[in-house]
Amino acid sequence: MPISAIDASKRNREICALAPIIPVLVVKDATVARPLAEALVAGGLPALEVTLRTPAALDVIRAMADVPGGVVGAGTLVTPQDVKNAVAAGAKFGVSPGATDALIAACEAEGLPLLAGAATATEAMAMLEKGYDVLKFFPAEASGGASALKAIGAPLPQISFCPTGGVSPANANDYLSLSNVVCAGGSWVVPGDKVANGDWAGIEALARDAAKLERTS
Numbered sequence: 001m002p003i004s005a006i007d008a009s010k011r012n013r014e015i016c017a018l019a020p021i022i023p024v025l026v027v028k029d030a031t032v033a034r035p036l037a038e039a040l041v042a043g044g045l046p047a048l049e050v051t052l053r054t055p056a057a058l059d060v061i062r063a064m065a066d067v068p069g070g071v072v073g074a075g076t077l078v079t080p081q082d083v084k085n086a087v088a089a090g091a092k093f094g095v096s097p098g099a100t101d102a103l104i105a106a107c108e109a110e111g112l113p114l115l116a117g118a119a120t121a122t123e124a125m126a127m128l129e130k131g132y133d134v135l136k137f138f139p140a141e142a143s144g145g146a147s148a149l150k151a152i153g154a155p156l157p158q159i160s161f162c163p164t165g166g167v168s169p170a171n172a173n174d175y176l177s178l179s180n181v182v183c184a185g186g187s188w189v190v191p192g193d194k195v196a197n198g199d200w201a202g203i204e205a206l207a208r209d210a211a212k213l214e215r216t217s
């Protein structure tokens with residue numbers, strides 16, 4: 001069923017409210033999807049972004065979509081076909097590094113709330129004009145980090161962001177203490193070596209630490 005920009009923003013806000021951090025996952029092997037998602041959800045991070053950057057990504061989304069308590073989204077959406085594939089696999093939200101009219105239209109037609117990327121005031125204002133007031137700030141660190149996002153928030157307080165790209169335990173608090181940040185995205189909670197070793201307890205512990213990070217908004 002199609003979704004409006006207003007309803008997509010409302011849903012994005014709900015998803016971003018679930019936890020301070022959305023893990024960004026690059027998973028090569030779908031057989032690890034379920035225990036990985038279970039560990040993250042158990043650690044307190046229910047919203048998960050699976051990037052469509054590996055051949056296994058759609059199978060990973062399919063496997064994670066069944067995990068109780070999880071809300072699985074598809075990241076790195078670039079084309080309308082990506083949107084169709086993500087929805088068919090069971091994704092409940094979409095994330096993109098930027099936004100195009102075609103991508104936005106496809107997400108609205110497919111009923112997929114889109115967390116679209118913006119890195120400048122103009123990009124954020126263009127999305128706001130279309131009805132989207134919850135955006136990804138990407139690439140967060142390379143775009144000036146928390147101080148840049150704070151500066152954008154001064155004239156545009158009506159837009160909330162999920163900064164992603166270079167967010168780490170060392171700087172997460174700088175972002176999460178901003179009034180225009182609802183949550184942040186990051187890959188550090190899912191280190192490749194822990195996934196390769198099946199260290200689900202270790203990943204759950206990292207998730208638990210991330211889930212404890214405090215937010216202002």
Ligand code: 3PG
Pocket residue numbers: 024164165166167185186187188
């Ligand atoms: C990405 O591009 O993979 C995401 O933005 C996550 O970035 P990170 O690995 O710096 O957390």
